[in-house]
Each structure stands twice: as structure tokens, then as C-alpha cells.
Amino acid sequence: MDWSTADVPDQGGRTALVTGGSGGIGLETARVLAARGAHVVLACRSVERGLAAAARIGCRTEVVRLDLASLDSVRQAAAEVRGRHERLDLLVNNAGVMFPPFRRTEDGFEAHFGVNHLGHFALTGLLLDLMRHVPGSRVVTVASLAHRAGTAGFDDGRARSSGGRRSVTAYGRSKLANLMFARELQRRLVGAGAATVSLAAHPGLSATGLWHGDAPALLRPVAGAALRWLAQPPDRAALPSLRAATDCLVPGGAYLGPHALFESRGTPVPARSSRLSLDVSAQVRLWELSQELTGVRYRLTPAGTPAGAPEPAARPAQAAGR
Numbered sequence: 001m002d003w004s005t006a007d008v009p010d011q012g013g014r015t016a017l018v019t020g021g022s023g024g025i026g027l028e029t030a031r032v033l034a035a036r037g038a039h040v041v042l043a044c045r046s047v048e049r050g051l052a053a054a055a056r057i058g059c060r061t062e063v064v065r066l067d068l069a070s071l072d073s074v075r076q077a078a079a080e081v082r083g084r085h086e087r088l089d090l091l092v093n094n095a096g097v098m099f100p101p102f103r104r105t106e107d108g109f110e111a112h113f114g115v116n117h118l119g120h121f122a123l124t125g126l127l128l129d130l131m132r133h134v135p136g137s138r139v140v141t142v143a144s145l146a147h148r149a150g151t152a153g154f155d156d157g158r159a160r161s162s163g164g165r166r167s168v169t170a171y172g173r174s175k176l177a178n179l180m181f182a183r184e185l186q187r188r189l190v191g192a193g194a195a196t197v198s199l200a201a202h203p204g205l206s207a208t209g210l211w212h213g214d215a216p217a218l219l220r221p222v223a224g225a226a227l228r229w230l231a232q233p234p235d236r237a238a239l240p241s242l243r244a245a246t247d248c249l250v251p252g253g254a255y256l257g258p259h260a261l262f263e264s265r266g267t268p269v270p271a272r273s274s275r276l277s278l279d280v281s282a283q284v285r286l287w288e289l290s291q292e293l294t295g296v297r298y299r300l301t302p303a304g305t306p307a308g309a310p311e312p313a314a315r316p317a318q319a320a321g322r
Helices: 024-035 047-057 071-084 111-130 145-149 167-192 217-229 239-246 280-294
Strands: 015-019 039-044 061-065 090-093 138-142 197-201 255-260 265-270
Touching (some): 015 111, 024 047, 024 090, 024 239, 039 047, 039 071, 061 071, 071 111, 090 239, 111 167, 111 280, 167 280, 197 239, 239 265
Parallel strands (some): 039 061, 090 138, 138 197, 197 255
Antiparallel strands (some): 255 265
16 A cells, blocks of 8 residues: 555644754655644754755744754753743654764764764653653654664774774664664653654665765765665655654554665555564663763663663753763
């Protein structure tokens, strides 16, 4: 059965935050949500680009500056959102980097892991109190087909070894972390009896700006051919995220992606994932490491875990612990 933007139900009265909403898949996700009546917060590194995107989308949008490479910026953005809104219905963790030359974030983490995973882990934790009691609220984290090549050698997120510095390896690892985070978050939301559910989605192969400029030289000819023959435009690539965010028949814990041509394009359906991404013990280790590295702790007890003293809530004003 096909699924398109025509199937997105009315979003009137709902507030959605989309990271990386100034371009590509994020912009298309935000545009559809706003067209269906949602008030959309565009969380963008460039306020100028965010305002331009908001002008393209039209009414029911606002912009918050968010640099996922800086935990201070994440905290400031979360505080700004909490100051403006009493509730949040949708959080779409969409922004990311792919194949930049090796560099570290402001906090010293390898860029893929710091931006794609740790930044979103911290943001979600700092905003979850706006969501956890809101019926129908959803956190959607955008993963990738590349997660299947990822390994769980997250160490301390700083990629000290040469293998951890390779961009393709680092990207796959960060996307594996995205998927593992989404699943562990769902397990903990269920255990805490929260109204919120967590899901993941991947866009397949999309001709977005992430492919341009920073792709490794050896990948560029292959990427060019793949984009010409297999890729779908951003509006189609946004469908898995939109379905995960708005289709109430898709349950928490689901992972959606395109159905055709090795999941590179097509209508959004349940997607295949690696065995490692399903490893609960690895998910827990990643969760504990992420809390340690970001200083953000969730007040959630995972299902099947004896309940002890509740973890302290994430505190927006507190500096990230190192």
C-alpha cells in the first residue's frame, strides 16, 4: 500500500520541532507538518538559513538556533524552546553531518558521533519533560542504511584510533548509535509509563546536500552514479520520517524506510536493521556512555530493570559534565 503526504492527518494544535529544518529532508518534513496545521520550530545552526526556510514554508513556523556540535548550544536551544512552549508533540531528530574531514566538536568528540548522536541525545533529554505527558507525542530519530556497516566501538566518542577517524566508518557508527538510541529510548519510555513513543526512520538514498563537497574521493564516482539512478528527491525521502511522526498505526519502537531497490526509494514501510542494532545490552552501554559524555540524564526506568532511585531530570541550565 502506497503512503504519501496526502495521508498525513491534520496536525492542528500540535507543536513540532525539526532539527536541520532549513534544507533537504528536514525542510520537506517541516513544510508538510506546517501545511497540515502544526506549529513548527525549525532548529538550525544558521538562523539566517532558518529564517529563509520559514519564509518559504509560510505561517506557523519559528526558528531556534541549534548547533549540535556544541553542548552549550544544545542547552541554550532547549532552554529557549522550554521558555516559549509548554508542550511539544513531535521531535524529529533529523539534522546530521556526513563524511566531513576528520574534526572534533566543540566538546572534543568526533564530529559524526558528536553531532549525529550526542547532540540529539542531549536535546531529546532536555526537551522530554515537554513531551512525556502529551498524548500522541513522538520522538523520531533519523538513522541510515549505513548503520548496517556500523560497529559498537563507541569508546569515549573521541575516535582516538585511526579506524575511528575514517569518515565512512565514523558515519556508519553514528547512524548505528541513532538507531540504538531510538530503541533504548522506547524501552525506557514504556518502562516509565510515558505517553511519548520513540521511533526511527531512514530516508533511503536521497540527493541532498550531504553528498556534496565532503564525500571521500573514492566514493564520489559511485555516489554520483547511485544518485542518478537510485536516489529520490528530498520530498520523497522525507516520507519515512513523516509517517513515523504522524501515522498513529505505526507503533513505538518501529523503524521505517523505503520499500524498493534495496530500501533506496519508495513508499515507507518497516525497514530491516542490523543484528547489532537490536542488542539490548549494547543499547544500554551506549545510553550510559551518552549520559556520561553529555551530562544529560533522563528520568526514565527501562522496562525489565528493577526500579531504584529515579535518575535526576536533565537540567537545562547545568553545564555538561565531562
